[in-house]
Amino acid sequence: MEIETPPVLRDTPKPQGERRGLVIVHTGTGKGKSTAAFGLALRAHGRGKKVKVYQFMKVPSARFGEHRVQRFVPQDTHIPEAQSVAVPAQDRDFDGTWTAKRRESDPPLRPLRMLEKPEEIHGVLATVPDGLPPRFRWRKAWFNVVRAEGPERIALDWWRKEKPTRDYYRVETEDGQRFWLYRDGLFREIGLATRWYLQGIFA
Numbered sequence: 001m002e003i004e005t006p007p008v009l010r011d012t013p014k015p016q017g018e019r020r021g022l023v024i025v026h027t028g029t030g031k032g033k034s035t036a037a038f039g040l041a042l043r044a045h046g047r048g049k050k051v052k053v054y055q056f057m058k059v060p061s062a063r064f065g066e067h068r069v070q071r072f073v074p075q076d077t078h079i080p081e082a083q084s085v086a087v088p089a090q091d092r093d094f095d096g097t098w099t100a101k102r103r104e105s106d107p108p109l110r111p112l113r114m115l116e117k118p119e120e121i122h123g124v125l126a127t128v129p130d131g132l133p134p135r136f137r138w139r140k141a142w143f144n145v146v147r148a149e150g151p152e153r154i155a156l157d158w159w160r161k162e163k164p165t166r167d168y169y170r171v172e173t174e175d176g177q178r179f180w181l182y183r184d185g186l187f188r189e190i191g192l193a194t195r196w197y198l199q200g201i202f203a
Contacts, residue, residue: 021050079156080168080199081114109152109170111180111200118197121181132169136181138198143179147172151183170202178202 024040026033041051072084123137132148150169164185172178180200 078154080110080154081118108202111178112203113201115199115201118182118199121196121198124196132171132181133196136196138179143173143175143177145171146174154182168199 024037026037037053041053045051069089070086071089073087074084075082077083119138121136121138123135123142124133125135132145132150135142135144137143148169148171151167152169154166154168156164156166166182166184167186168180168182170178171181178201179198180202181196181198183194183196185194
């Protein structure tokens, strides 16, 4: 059996004159750039070549991951929880513009913080069938309502028969907190089985 000398130990003649290096740049939006670059670098290093690796990270998503750096894109719908969708911040396939819905001097109609899913509130006892409850319980805490604006009636998609009409209220509690509540369904639609939810918190 013949054992061949590794290429790095071969006594090969070195070319005379000017020597130039090789620059390889891996770019693109897909995956596999780092694997290809380091694989090539290791092979070159194994043959005695001088290797330098530079990694450019121009956006925060390169460090934290695309799923952690996102932006909101408006959607053409009047349903509050579906009016925007989160996409990677560097994604340009979803280009949308936000249009002003109110004047600068007007109070906000939508809360700054929207819950991922509306949370049901309990202990609701409305004074009249279509009235606003003066008190409710949310996340094991009781809140007394002192001011309210509404209702703002939003009918969901007509082809979804199981989705009732919503009446939204902007309420303020005695300790200064402001919430966005809605009654899920009207008494003339589902009788006394209406349920109340908290969907957002104003700043």
